Amino acid sequence: MADTPLQRPVTRRRLLGTAGATGLALGVTGAAAGYTAAAPSETVTPLAEVGSRREMFHVKHQPGITTPLHARGHLIAFDLAPGAGRKEAAALLRRWSQTAARLMAGEPAPAGGHDTGIALDAGPSALTVTFGFGHSFFARTGLEKQRPAALDPLPEFSSDRLDARRSNGDLWVQIGADDALVAFHALRAVQKDAGQAARVRWQMDGFNRSPGATEKPMTTRNLMGQIDGTNNPAPSDEDFATRVRVPADGDPAWMAGGSYVVFRRIRMLLDDWEKLSVTGQEAVMGRRKADGAPLTGGTETTEPDLERVGKDGELVIPLNAHARITRPDQNGGAAMLRRPFSYHDGIDDEGVPDAGLLFLCWQADPLRGFVPVQRKLDRGDALSAFIRHEASGLYAVPGGAPKGGYVGQELLEG
Amino acid sequence: MADTPLQRPVTRRRLLGTAGATGLALGVTGAAAGYTAAAPSETVTPLAEVGSRREMFHVKHQPGITTPLHARGHLIAFDLAPGAGRKEAAALLRRWSQTAARLMAGEPAPAGGHDTGIALDAGPSALTVTFGFGHSFFARTGLEKQRPAALDPLPEFSSDRLDARRSNGDLWVQIGADDALVAFHALRAVQKDAGQAARVRWQMDGFNRSPGATEKPMTTRNLMGQIDGTNNPAPSDEDFATRVRVPADGDPAWMAGGSYVVFRRIRMLLDDWEKLSVTGQEAVMGRRKADGAPLTGGTETTEPDLERVGKDGELVIPLNAHARITRPDQNGGAAMLRRPFSYHDGIDDEGVPDAGLLFLCWQADPLRGFVPVQRKLDRGDALSAFIRHEASGLYAVPGGAPKGGYVGQELLEG
Numbered sequence: 139m140a141d142t143p144l145q146r147p148v149t150r151r152r153l154l155g156t157a158g159a160t161g162l163a164l165g166v167t168g169a170a171a172g173y174t175a176a177a178p179s180e181t182v183t184p185l186a187e188v189g190s191r192r193e194m195f196h197v198k199h200q201p202g203i204t205t206p207l208h209a210r211g212h213l214i215a216f217d218l219a220p221g222a223g224r225k226e227a228a229a230l231l232r233r234w235s236q237t238a239a240r241l242m243a244g245e246p247a248p249a250g251g252h253d254t255g256i257a258l259d260a261g262p263s264a265l266t267v268t269f270g271f272g273h274s275f276f277a278r279t280g281l282e283k284q285r286p287a288a289l290d291p292l293p294e295f296s297s298d299r300l301d302a303r304r305s306n307g308d309l310w311v312q313i314g315a316d317d318a319l320v321a322f323h324a325l326r327a328v329q330k331d332a333g334q335a336a337r338v339r340w341q342m343d344g345f346n347r348s349p350g351a352t353e354k355p356m357t358t359r360n361l362m363g364q365i366d367g368t369n370n371p372a373p374s375d376e377d378f379a380t381r382v383r384v385p386a387d388g389d390p391a392w393m394a395g396g397s398y399v400v401f402r403r404i405r406m407l408l409d410d411w412e413k414l415s416v417t418g419q420e421a422v423m424g425r426r427k428a429d430g431a432p433l434t435g436g437t438e439t440t441e442p443d444l445e446r447v448g449k450d451g452e453l454v455i456p457l458n459a460h461a462r463i464t465r466p467d468q469n470g471g472a473a474m475l476r477r478p479f480s481y482h483d484g485i486d487d488e489g490v491p492d493a494g495l496l497f498l499c500w501q502a503d504p505l506r507g508f509v510p511v512q513r514k515l516d517r518g519d520a521l522s523a524f525i526r527h528e529a530s531g532l533y534a535v536p537g538g539a540p541k542g543g544y545v546g547q548e549l550l551e552g
Numbered sequence: 553m554a555d556t557p558l559q560r561p562v563t564r565r566r567l568l569g570t571a572g573a574t575g576l577a578l579g580v581t582g583a584a585a586g587y588t589a590a591a592p593s594e595t596v597t598p599l600a601e602v603g604s605r606r607e608m609f610h611v612k613h614q615p616g617i618t619t620p621l622h623a624r625g626h627l628i629a630f631d632l633a634p635g636a637g638r639k640e641a642a643a644l645l646r647r648w649s650q651t652a653a654r655l656m657a658g659e660p661a662p663a664g665g666h667d668t669g670i671a672l673d674a675g676p677s678a679l680t681v682t683f684g685f686g687h688s689f690f691a692r693t694g695l696e697k698q699r700p701a702a703l704d705p706l707p708e709f710s711s712d713r714l715d716a717r718r719s720n721g722d723l724w725v726q727i728g729a730d731d732a733l734v735a736f737h738a739l740r741a742v743q744k745d746a747g748q749a750a751r752v753r754w755q756m757d758g759f760n761r762s763p764g765a766t767e768k769p770m771t772t773r774n775l776m777g778q779i780d781g782t783n784n785p786a787p788s789d790e791d792f793a794t795r796v797r798v799p800a801d802g803d804p805a806w807m808a809g810g811s812y813v814v815f816r817r818i819r820m821l822l823d824d825w826e827k828l829s830v831t832g833q834e835a836v837m838g839r840r841k842a843d844g845a846p847l848t849g850g851t852e853t854t855e856p857d858l859e860r861v862g863k864d865g866e867l868v869i870p871l872n873a874h875a876r877i878t879r880p881d882q883n884g885g886a887a888m889l890r891r892p893f894s895y896h897d898g899i900d901d902e903g904v905p906d907a908g909l910l911f912l913c914w915q916a917d918p919l920r921g922f923v924p925v926q927r928k929l930d931r932g933d934a935l936s937a938f939i940r941h942e943a944s945g946l947y948a949v950p951g952g953a954p955k956g957g958y959v960g961q962e963l964l965e966g
Binding site for chain 2: 252261318345346347348350358359362415427485491
């Protein structure tokens with residue numbers, strides 16, 4: 139697990155290497171911003187490296203997919219404005235790509251007017267900005283023929299309680315950073331870039347652990363207290379690309395190297411969940427709460443023994459346990475890369491916490507990833523009594539943009 | 553600036569000292585949680601120290617006042633439940649104090665039932681939990697005679713647009729931590745402890761920079777891009793205690809060593825603010841945006857030259873500049889310790905960002921702190937066109953609880 143981008147420890151060498159790489163970019167920001175050039179003390183340096191971590195924008199695959207979990211995130215869906223079409227969309231994606239590349243390098247936003255200054259003093263803090271296209275985008279831009287079959291609407295699931303106003307959208311942007319102000323700075327820049335071309339359809343904020351809060355930096359828990367991310371495919375896996383990426387000869391051609399992301403706002407019914415004993419919760423999950431190991435023993439990465447029967451004559455991992463139902467070998471090899479944020483929007487009008495997971499999963503084809511797993515969960519997952527899917531989205535996320543280009547250029551100028 | 557608790561850099565020695573102090577507590581958590589005991593690699597240690605930072609609960613003054621700004625915070629106001637009085641309030645404050653002491657040490661929550669597990673793997677992450685009493689608390693508990701005069705309702709200000717449902721409250725809890733999951737874990741524990749004694753009146757989430765995102769860890773900016781916290785009194789200042797703390801012989805006696813906190817949810821009209829040029833923004837503030845220095849020169853800590861006239865014959869720092877109006881020597885020596893969080897609650901029904909500042913200021917007496925400054929701001933602050941006070945609270949925050957005791961014990965058992 140330790141060697142995969144999602145889970146590798148943040149080594150000192152990596153941090154220092156990154157810090158060195160961004161020295162120039164920080165210098166640029168600093169000059170413009172009156173950044174104090176005083177040498178940081180030796181003791182502060184290790185911490186300041188959190189800010190100096192930099193992800194690259196002009197890479198083969200868009201950032202924000204295999205990037206280590208971010209402490210803070212924003213998800214925003216936009217609809218094209220009335221009258222805006224392919225031309226305006228192309229100009230918007232060009233603006234957005236330029237802004238993303240600059241902000242990810244720790245530079246001020248370029249587009250009309252001045253930078254808000256919210257990110258001054260901080261480095262890029264591992265900022266990533268990721269762009270996707272929803273089903274409705276293609277009719278509005280006259281590009282129906284380029285619409286991937288993989289964007290066909292997800293099937294309805296019996297347990298869905300979806301709010302259409304907070305679902306779907308023509309365009310989708312994911313922002314992640316390890317500093318909340320850096321993330322918000324990017325959010326404002328992306329919103330400003332939209333200008334007259336698109337308006338916000340919905341927007342949600344999420345979070346994960348702060349870098350350094352745990353000894354194992356990339357292990358996170360969700361708001362039910364469960365370890366999240368177990369059995370995620372690793373980019374070093376032989377079949378990672380097959381499962382997560384659209385192949386180079388994929389269809390349509392503009393999605394080569396891209397991926398499809400399914401978004402679900404999954405509310406957790408925490409008042410109910412927390413009434414269960416730990417043993418009760420572990421039976422629901424099929425895993426130990428403390429360390430994520432299967433109830434049949436071992437560690438988080440041990441294969442569960444799905445056949446084992448306990449002294450009481452019952453399966454140790456119950457038939458409806460979440461871990462059993464979501465196992466790839468129980469789902470025709472389906473696999474997806476989960477990269478979620480937790481969310482907390484306070485309490486609702488009934489005094490119940492509005493908190494849970496902004497579930498995001500990445501796959502080469504939703505019909506071989508999210509859909510078959512969710513179908514099984516929908517039929518008999520013990521966890522389903524404690525969660526509620528309240529919003530949904532499916533977006534085509536093309537490959538990365540080369541220098542001078544922008545995300546979606548092959549689609550919009552193809 | 554570097555020597556004050558609010559602004560001191562997090563030194564390696566301090567971090568290691570803290571890590572050492574919490575080793576035992578982490579061990580307890582770890583044993584219960586199956587915490588992986590593998591020695592962390594040398595390279596990960598500096599980061600993991602963010603999690604191991606520990607603030608103390610049983611101290612003379614409650615934590616969360618001079619504690620360095622937290623990356624994540626929750627503010628929650630409770631009203632006593634119908635039928636609950638002094639006895640139930642005392643039991644609740646005892647439960648809350650026990651929970652706060654345990655969680656701040658990295659231990660699981662004690663009260664009925666089991667711990668949610670949300671904070672497993674992380675250290676205390678500098679968690680603090682702070683308790684206060686609102687004006688309405690005293691009539692509901694038959695303690696009117698103990699109600700401090702300092703809790704008299706704040707005057708109405710002409711620019712107020714306050715939502716009563718998100719203001720005031722019998723009891724107030726501030727949670728802060730450098731990890732969002734640790735903070736949420738404490739939030740759930742505090743809510744659960746309330747049981748049948750109190751119900752949530754309102755709740756808000758906030759954030760500041762992540763530790764290590766900047767070279768100067770304790771400098772933060774607000775969502776307008778301004779440096780926040782300039783000229784904050786420092787605990788090392790000769791008159792800090794006089795300005796921020798209720799004296800040992802103060803009235804009422806149960807507030808000795810305590811402080812009064814004013815809370816204001818200040819929405820920022822970002823769409824309007826961001827239309828100003830940087831020069832325009834600087835004229836509003838009277839300070840340079842890049843480094844917070846007065847427009848008359850120097851650095852963030854330089855005294856502004858309020859009389860200086862520019863080549864155009866106008867005052868360099870305009871008469872209505874925020875920095876001029878808020879200066880202590882312009883307000884009869886008023887001073888308060890500001891310790892805010894930024895907030896972002898998405899966009900409202902009109903598509904306008906619902907974002908700004910959860911302003912918190914601490915003082916020995918609101919009539920010598922917040923009130924005179926806000927009166928002046930209300931009359932002619934250039935910033936007022938770009939902000940809106942939407943909620944308000946004033947709470948008596950007693951001194952810290954000794955071991956075996958609880959916050960407010962002198963009030964509730966006096």
